[in-house]
Amino acid sequence: MRGSEERGAGPVILVTGATGTVGREVARLLAGRFPLRVLARRPERVRITGERVRVVAGDYADRASLDRALTGVRAAFLVTNSPVEPDDERFADAARAAGVRHLVKLSAHAVADPGADDFVTRRQRDNEAAVRASGLDWTFLRPRRFMSNTLSWAGSIRSEGVVRALYGLSPNATVDPRDIAEVAVRALTEPGHEGRSYALSGPEPVSAAQQTAELSEVLGRPLRFEELSRRQAREQLLRRYPRPVADALLDSAVRQLTGAKATVGNTVLEVTGRPARAYRTWARDHAAAFAA
Template sequence: MILVTGATGTVGRELLGRLPAHRRVRIMARHPAKVTGAPATAQTVAGDYRDPRSLARALEGVRTAFLVTTDVAGDDDDRFLRAARTAEVRRVVKLSAAAVLDERADDLITRWQRAGEDLLRASGLEWTLLRPRAFTSNALAWAPSVRCARTVRALYGTSANACVDPRDVAEAAARVLTEEGHAGRAYTLTGPEALTAVGQTGQLGRLLGVSLRFEELTPNAARAALASRYPAPVVEALLQSAERQRAGAKAGVEDTVAALTGRPAGTFRAWAEDHLAAFAPQG
């Protein structure tokens, strides 16, 4: 049986529809009612990393697990891996991040991801790491200003990022979860090209058939915008990440998506075409 955590997140909800129909799948979610797109044969159970009993129930009979954690201040990876060992899980595939490979990255989020990877490698379980670059879907944060003001606002708009379609990450995860030969491997997943926010704005405008304006945010303005969504330590980590992007740390392109899935990585344009309704300007 395969256990999927993070099923309501960016990659997890895409993964559900990509797992083979004949495989037994269990979905662990804090709020099962929020899970959508699950196969009819999948079992959805309530579970919380901080509830050992619910973890034990979710992991019973599981051989392979897809692990997604999001609490940078918590110990969810440790709690899950201890429960997985007790349940005699064989393999854990962890969603991590490409930044762990950057020696210059020492922000809170990257340190937390590295610690999670270290715990998994030391767990005694078979392990595989998926390290995606930023998701193309992060552009959805621009949707309100595009709809209302035909404007994209971002920090360091001319810095490049080889962002990856989360659907490609989900397809790679499905392959790794259901195939042999991936134990002890770490895969960095990127899109096929490095793009800037200015370039993405131009592509969006052409697809929408409107003229979009790009507005460069100052670091202080970006900090204020992020503070409305994240705790202060996370805000500072994201700003440090943006500085590394400006220095070129996120522009490298890998062919790992093609190697794992048998097809080229999807472009930002292809992702935007499939999500244009979210950006359709008003009026």
């Protein structure tokens, strides 16, 4: 473990996934405001520090490490990624035994879509069911695709000035991970969010081709969009994910092609009091990642 024991008044909040896109931002927003504990498989990768921050080494499959991390915790932010391990059930069981009162879980927008029946969505539904069955108070965050996913284009933009993606004209109401994190922090620190499922989107649906054009304007250089075939997209996905996950992502892309992911909601505004950020804002704030 690294850092000092939590200091100061107030209940301890635990954050998992703090080396990832949303969890890192949740931890950053909480650090300095509340006693914060961070559970990480690799504590050396956690970049959040502070007098009231404590980083604990642990793994969802290691119950003893969960017990150590959850002792004295009032609320926890839960991020799980394994498509096969029962990590949500493991964490919820340990949280209940430790006296945790509230779990805020990062889930997925498709969970509430009856037309979505791919492998990943079914697993997310099972994970939500495990948290509900724990008897703890819960809040589910169900975001659309992260705007930060376009960071995967950075290499080809820097070297070729090209973006390659599947179904380039299909719209998705993508959401800024910072907005997801702000909703998570509200749910963790304010009353009234228990038993709520929050569908989170950006302010407008955008396609990959539109995102390419906006990145071009932000960077001040021409960029070209090239459409991938389904075969090419599958080959790329299989380099990063197990076959069931890759196939699920392809099925999800087909649903996006039909407009199933274009719906915009006002949840970010309703929970935080300010509108969701547009993709152009995200791109401007992260332009350095794409710079040649």
